[in-house]
Amino acid sequence: MKYLNPVVRGFYPDPSICAANGKYYMVCSSMHIFPGVPLFESTDMVNWKQIGHCLTRASQIDLYSVRSSGGVFAPTIRYNNGRFYMVTTNDSYHQNFYVYTDDIYGEWSEPVIVDQDGIDPSLYFEDDTCYFISNGNDTDGRGCIQMCQIDIETGKKLSESKFLWHGTGGRFLEAPHIYKFGEYYYLLEAEGGTEYGHMVNYSRSKNIWGPYTPYPNNPVLTNRNLGGYQIQAAGHGDILEDNDGNWWFAHLAFRQIHMWQTYHHLGREVCLVPVKWRDDGWFEIGINGTTPIEVELPDNISFEPQNFSxxxxxxxxxxxxxxxxxxxxxxxxxxxxxxxxxxxxxxxxxxxxxxxxxxxxxxxxxxxxxxxxxxxxxxxxxxxxxxxxxxxxxxxxxxxxxxxxxxxxxxxxxxxxxxxxxxxxxxxxxxxxxxxxxxxxxxxxxxxxxxxxxxxxxxxxxxxxxxxxxxxxxxxxxxxxxxxxxxxxxxxxxxxxxx
Missing domain, CATH: 2.60.120.200 (Jelly Rolls)
Incomplete structure (x- = not known):
């Protein structure tokens, strides 16, 4: 079985994915374009159909006079106890918030504000606790990933924000997500800017508050050294285990217009690559740490043929x-x-x-x-x-x-x-x-x-x-x-x- 990247094409950046009720759901950034946060559904992870938007009312998002590429940055979608949550930033007002719904095909709530700065917010649920993660700066002004606990009913902070990791030293530390797989918490992020130097890194810890140990082979995914290759800027994304035990990473990338013309105008798009676990509890992403145009998968993974016409x-x-x-x-x-x-x-x-x-x-x-x-x-x-x-x-x-x-x-x-x-x-x-x-x-x-x-x-x-x-x-x-x-x-x- 083979599929082609990007799997969702055109201006659909910063994908985040979750699983619920036997299907998969994805959201993407929308910036100053309305309606906000396109919402997709899939049954096989390769073929995605748009089913709505999360922000459909002016009361949910103020875009009236935001600059181009301001507005809605980097959403995360999560499912917990029968409810979907989409958390994002109105970057023009430096405001993090989330909306929620019990009906994925219906309307989403009014915004719930969270008083933590930074952008690219994410949620992690464990038992009755909800953690709120974003990028930010530590007390010395260094870029970091930070986290606090919140009351998911009100958005109120239940703890101070604490920095977790400074990343690997690349510029524009962003796109943090926390997962627990087995005995470890994994902290995933992106660095290098959402351009030709983009890359994905991660670390892990047995305590959600750290300290976090970096993956020895970071970056775990990047196309930055594939000069002339059409797909560039592989980065910012989200991990998901599907219903059959296969692991995936959905992430942004873009297609440059020509081998020797390093320009892109279709926007940042959604690419998909497999995730492979190692015996030592670390994982690898992509094909030799890169995102190819064509991805070949084992015969036990099936999906409907893609149709781009x-x-x-x-x-x-x-x-x-x-x-x-x-x-x-x-x-x-x-x-x-x-x-x-x-x-x-x-x-x-x-x-x-x-x-x-x-x-x-x-x-x-x-x-x-x-x-x-x-x-x-x-x-x-x-x-x-x-x-x-x-x-x-x-x-x-x-x-x-x-x-x-x-x-x-x-x-x-x-x-x-x-x-x-x-x-x-x-x-x-x-x-x-x-x-x-x-x-x-x-x-x-x-x-x-x-x-x-x-x-x-x-x-x-x-x-x-x-x-x-x-x-x-x-x-x-x-x-x-x-x-x-x-x-x-x-x-x-x-x-x-x-x-």
Whole structure:
């Protein structure tokens, strides 16, 4: 049996996993994108289906004016006594909190605040005790992993925060999780920054408060020495034993656009590798301590074949699961139906640290063929490839007193450029984009259905290496009205990938 990494593709970073009721559940970071914390379910650990979000209400998370890549960092999901808990950080406000639910398919609670600093929080349950773990700094200002006991009903601290381990000396100590396997407590973490130097380390102790002894062969997982390999930044993740006694590590990584082009714009994705136990109580992760694209497993492990081909349309995209928004949306400006989407623009644009009228889906593959009909009513509307408010590309249909025009606009930091404006003698425009690993190609269709070239755009300028941040490209339909109140309609959307 073989499977391919990433197993969940596109902007789904910082995975955490748990098991409950014979199935497996996973959550990922969402940063300033709403709804917050995508939630997935699986029966075989390889194939994952999104079933919801943990943060679906503005009362649960304040994203109104957070910077790009602020907001929701690094969630952890845990199951205890019939209840699911998701703990995370609103990094923009330096606030750790958790929400909970007794129905994994239903709504989650209002936030419960925990007064411990740091980010990447995790929970560990043992008997009637709940431990709260995060990164932080010790009394000398050194990065460390810290822990306290909390009352899980109220979030109140029941002990002082105590530092457990300084890690192995790599930068940006993060992603702590504690487990008890046999007689040892294992403290897992990530270091090196969530970039090309990312790595996973761990230590163990017979006492949950330490002292912790490092694994002699740390880092236990890293792709940092695989120069030119497509999958990079293997790190931040979570361990799980499945129902058949197999052990797994789900973690983030990303795909760079070319062997010699060290850029990534799809975001940090979810990879999966096996965990192997040694006789001395230490464990190994991955294939020779790395994450490959193709993972071969023993015949006793079975799963459904992966299928990465798709054609996403208005008919099969789910309004609550697949679509996302920049910060907290004004839903009165959105009207979905089975055949299309109507967007009422406002004077907020994609350049603003606010919430423009923008409905997006995550870009999950390099190679895409995208088509959409735009019936312009708003002053400007079209398709956006959005990384953040300073790094995005648009194909724009503009309606003004002189007529209807189609053109592209590329915003890269403080620089922007527009292509030639093409006048359209019709009430509807079909936009066509061909996406490749290193370039986007923008077109519109003429009256005979032929492509008319608008411009090309390099994907690397939407990458994290250029833009910074922790997100990935989102394909968005948008509308803007700087003066009026027009509504644009989008129909016949097709986002197609052939694996």
């Amino acid at each position: 798709y054609n996403k349309t208005f008919e099969n995209l789910d309004e609550k699961l697949d679509w996302c928004y920049i910060r907290i949306p004004h839903m009165e400006n959105y009207k979905f139906d089975k055949n299309g989407l109507e967007l009422k623009g406002t004077d907020i644009t994609i350049d603003d640290v606010a919430s423009p009228t923008f409905a997006g889906i995550r870009q999950t593959e390099f190679d895409l063929d995208i088509n959409c009909d735009v019936i312009p009513g708003a002053e400007k509307s079209g398709i956006s490839f959005y990384m953040d408010e300073k790094h995005h590309y648009e194909v724009i249909v503009e309606k003004n007193d002189s007529g209807i025009f189609v053109y592209s606009r590329q915003t890269i930091g403080c620089i922007w450029q527009e292509s030639k404006h093409h006048k359209i003698n019709a009430d509807k425009v079909t936009l066509h984009i061909k996406s490749e690993a290193m370039q986007y190609h923008f077109f519109f269709k003429d009256e005979n259905g032929n492509d008319v070239f608008i411009s090309d755009a390099e994907t690397r300028y939407l990458s994290s290496e250029v833009a910074g941040g922790f997100t990935g490209t989102i394909i968005g339909l948008f509308a803007v009205n700087e003066k009026g109140d027009g509504v644009s309609r989008f129909e016949k959307l097709s986002v197609k990938h052939e694996a």
